Amino acid sequence: MSDLSQLQPGTHAVICGIDADESLFQRLAALGFRIGKKIEVIRRASFNGPLHVRIGTTDIILRITEARRIQISQQ
Amino acid sequence: MKRIALLGMPNTGKSTFFNRVSGASARVGNWPGITVDLMAAKLLLGGHIVEIIDLPGIYDLHGFSDDESVVRHFLENNDVDLAVIVLNGSQIDRQLSLALQVKALGLPCILLLNMSDEAKKSGITFNLPGMQQQLQMPVMQISAKHGNGCPEALKEAARHLAEQHPSPAEIREQLKNDDTIENQMEAIVKSTVHYPAQLDDLVTSRIDRVLLHPWFGLPLFFAAMYLLFQLIFTLGTPLQEGIAWALDLFRADVLEPLLQHAPSWFSGLMLDGIYNGIGTVAAFIPIIVLFFLVMTMVEDSGYLSRAAFLVDALMAKMGLDGRGFVMMLMGFGCNVPALMGTRVMRSRNMRLLTMLVIPLSLCSARLQVFLFMTATLFTPKQAPLVLFSLYMVSFATIFLTAIIYKGRYSSTEPFILELPPYRFPTPRQIWLRGWQEVRHFLTRASKFIIIGVLLVWALTNFPSDVPAASAGTIAGMIGTWLAPVLNPVGIDGQLAIALIFGFVAKEIVVGALAVIYGLQGDALMQVMATKLDWVQGMSFMLFTLIYTPCLSTIATLKNESKSIGFMMLSLLWSLGLAWVVSFVFYQTARALGY
Known part of the structure; x- marks a missing residue:
């Protein structure tokens, strides 16, 4: 198992765990981060900047620190 | 007086709807229980004077971000007769939770599915009667940008103003407990919303491929900032000079002859005191209007979030975020609108830290002093170097201040932003924003x-x-x-x-x-x-x-x-x-x- 920060641009995976405190969890859930959802990394910003990901029809940017909290599995 | 609360998720066009129905009558107001400004407007609706309040966009009524608690505290302290919920029709699958949460409070609700044009383009269709029946509230499709469905929505709202509604105290009780909403929402989406196999986000993706390119993205961002900056100040400077000229003319031709027999302390007080004060305020008006015309374009088109994506790596080290950087750059033109622009930042601490560094940006007014002083004291060869070093000092003080104060104003808010698809803001939207910001500045600062x-x-x-x-x-x-x-x-x-x-x-x-x-x-x-x-x-x-x-x-x-x-x-x-x-x-x- 790996986390979202390791996912390469252009590849996708399935969310299999979210390790976050209550407020971050709620925020992620409201944006569509749920276990079992398919997630795709579109691009990464230069200099270790944020990730641009897509869940369903929603595009989201998040920092690496938050991405580390999201466990994924690649088939 | 009846009161309508406008609720919705961020980027759903809730404020566009608010501006459309309130026209230019909106005012900034203070409310019990909360510490931020909210826009409110009074309209005549079905024989009642109705106050409509634009609450901040939130993802979750039970969430813990600053905006989410503002909305909760508002509902817990102010009597609300009707909640009008604005959601983005093409993202209804995850936004419907908010409607269900508000509904669960027992408030009379109507649901407006906004951006009907975008949903239509993506091939999403809604079974409105089915959704209405399952949600137990009126559901209507609107386009706040083009105005379709907005008059009907208001008429529908007028019909529900007299309904029984819970008191703030009851809502306070309600908000303590909650859940089970998530399952309900999935079931409703499954049975009433039909999705085509693939949404056509191709245009946005194509633009992103250029604007967010790993190498070209940042240069394009700086080029765009430079152009916007030039636009604001090449248009703004002659306007400012025009206002100064008109004020001087009025002073020389009207006020001075009028006051020539008055005691000198009195004419001094009136002319050099009060009249100069008015002139100082007036000089900012063109810059604020232009700044917000440009910023509304940047923000509503969806580029501001993308700019945040591009420069976040650098800003994170200073405890600031990418949006703060855009405002800081704008501060090099004029600090005042840049400070007002920090309102796009949702976390209060992050906003305070950004507001602490913006006044250190070398603005165009200071540049005038430096141009004069360097011309006085340095040779034409040295002068540009001295100016350049002053810009460097400005940047250095910004970095120093951010690093010293980032502990004190540390933000717990995670940096997670939605990237909305690119949109074209309408001129009406842009103009209303510019006008509202100027009025805000005039009433609060003059x-x-x-x-x-x-x-x-x-x-x-x-x-x-x-x-x-x-x-x-x-x-x-x-x-x-x-x-x-x-x-x-x-x-x-x-x-x-x-x-x-x-x-x-x-x-x-x-x-x-x-x-x-x-x-x-x-x-x-x-x-x-x-x-x-x-x-x-x-x-x-x-x-x-x-x-x-x-x-x-x-x-x-x-x-x-x-x-x-x-x-x-x-x-x-x-x-x-x-x-x-x-x-x-x-x-x-x-x-x-x-």
Whole structure:
């Protein structure tokens, strides 16, 4: 198992765990981060900047620190 | 009076809907239980006067971000007759939770599915009667941008104003418990919304591929910022000059003849005090309008979130985020609108930190002082280098301040932003925003600024038996009194008076020097060049760069932070930093024998 920060641009995976405190969890859930959802990394910003990901029809940017909290599995 | 609360998720066009129905009648208001400004408007609806309040966009009624608690506290402290919920129709699968959460409170609701045009383009269709029945509330499709469905939505709202609704106390009780909503929402979406196999986001993806390119993204961002900056100030400067010209004309042709028989203290008070104060306020109007015209375009098109994506790596180290960087850059034009623009930041701490660094940006008014001083004290070859070094000092003080204060204003808010698809804001949207921001500035800042200008006028004109701005005035006495503090940084009594004037606005520093030395233009430059050496001049410029930019900035800091303590912190920090930097420079230069 790996986390979202390791996912390469252009590849996708399935969310299999979210390790976050209550407020971050709620925020992620409201944006569509749920276990079992398919997630795709579109691009990464230069200099270790944020990730641009897509869940369903929603595009989201998040920092690496938050991405580390999201466990994924690649088939 | 009946009250309607407008609720919705961010980027759903809720505020666009609000602006459309309220027209230009919206006001900023304070509400019990919360500490931020909310827009409200009164409309005549079905025979009632109805107050409609635009609550901040939230993802989750039970969430813990700043905006989410604002909405909760509002509902817990203010009587609401009807909740109008605005959601993005094409993202209904995850947004419907908010409607269910509001519904669960027992509030009468109507649901507006906005951006009906985008949903249609994506091939999403809604079974409205089915959704209505399952949600137990009226559901309507609208396009807030084009106005489709908006009059009907208001009519529907009018029909539900008289319904039984829970009191704030009951809502407070309700908000304690909750759940099971998520399952319900999935079931409803599954049975009432039909999705085509693939949404067509191709255009947005294609634009993103260029604008967010790993190599070209940042240069394109800086190019775009530079162009916007140029646009604001090439259009704004002639407008500002036009206003100044009109005000001078009115003063010379109307006010001065009118006051020529009045006692001199009275005409001084009216002309140099109050009228100059009004002029100081007026000078900001064109810049604020233009700034927000441009910022509305940047924000509503979806580019601001993308700019945040591009520069976040750098800003994260300073405890700021990408949106703060955009505002900081804009501060190099004028600090006042840049401070107002920080309202896009949702976390209060992050916003305060950004507001603390913006006044250190070398704005165009300070540039005028530096152009004059460098032309006076340096050769044409040295002058550009000196200017460049001042810009570098400005950046350095920004970084230093951010790093020192990032612990105090540390933000717990995670950096997670939705990237909306690119949209074209309508001219009406853009114009309304510019107009509202100007009115906000005028109502909140003008009194403060005029009082400040009056105060400085009094300091530099009393006692009235000595020449204005001379050593015998109160300002001069303050200058003498401060000599033990200002001598070690090379600032003499006359320059100290100029600094007191500069407190009002940097634009008037050069004019103040002319009054203080009693000379104009080339003659002034020659006298200053003989009286000051370059080390003193540079020290004066460093002090001018770092200490409080102007009264308007202070007034804006106070309004936007809603905290006099924060305003004082910014004031004292910049004064202290100005002194330390000038001191280090002056003493080092003297020690090195210059």
